[in-house]
Amino acid sequence: MNRTQFLTLLRKELGSMPIKEQNELLEDYESHYAFGQQEGKTEEQISVELGDPIELAVEATAEYHRNFPAKVKVSTTVSNTTFSIVGLFLLNFVLAVVPLGIAIWATWLSLLVASIMLIVAPLIVSADFIINQYFSMGKLFACITLSGIGIFISFGVLYIGKELNKITVSYYNWNKRVITGGQ
The missing domain is CATH 1.10.287 (Helix Hairpins)
Structure with a gap:
C-alpha cells in the first residue's frame, strides 16, 4: 500500500473525529513518510512499518473519545x-x-x-x-x-x-x- 492509499484509508476511518484532530493525525503520518523516504525507504515499506490504517484509526478514535468524551446537552432548567x-x-x-x-x-x-x-x-x-x-x-x-x-x-x-x-x-x-x- 502506498502513501496515498494509506492516508486515504486512514482519513476515511477517522470519520468520527473532528476534522482538526484528523488533520493533525494525518500530518503526523505524512511526516513519518517524509522521514522514512529521507532514510531511503519506499512508501510500501513505510506503510508496513506503520501498520494497518484501520487498526490505527480505531486506536486513535478510541483514544480521542476517552480523552474528550461526548458532552451531553442538559436542557433542564x-x-x-x-x-x-x-x-x-x-x-x-x-x-x-x-x-x-x-x-x-x-x-x-x-x-x-x-x-x-x-x-x-x-x-x-x-x-x-x-x-x-x-x-x-x-x-x-x-x-x-x-x-x-x-x-x-x-x-x-x-x-x-x-x-x-x-x-x-x-x-x-x-x-x-x-x-x-x-x-
Whole structure:
C-alpha cells in the first residue's frame, strides 16, 4: 500500500473525529513518510512499518473519545421543571388520571376479594351446617360451583393485577422522566 492509499484509508476511518484532530493525525503520518523516504525507504515499506490504517484509526478514535468524551446537552432548567410539575399536577389530579387509577385499582381489589370469597365458599357452607344442623345437597353443589368460578376468576384477576402493576410503574417512571427532563 502506498502513501496515498494509506492516508486515504486512514482519513476515511477517522470519520468520527473532528476534522482538526484528523488533520493533525494525518500530518503526523505524512511526516513519518517524509522521514522514512529521507532514510531511503519506499512508501510500501513505510506503510508496513506503520501498520494497518484501520487498526490505527480505531486506536486513535478510541483514544480521542476517552480523552474528550461526548458532552451531553442538559436542557433542564428550573422553569422547565416547574412547568413540568404544574402540568403533571393538572394531568394527574384535575384531569382524573389518579382518580381513574384509584377506581381501577379499587375494582381490581374488589374482584380479588370476591374471588377469594368464592374459593372459600365450602368453608362457609360447612359453618352453616355446624350451626344450623341442616344439610342441603343444593347448597353443596352451589358451593362447589361457586368455588370453581372463584378459582377461574382468581387466575384472571392475578393476571390483570400484574399488568395493572406494570402500567402503574411505567406511568410513574414517565412522570419522573418528564420532571427530570428525560434524563
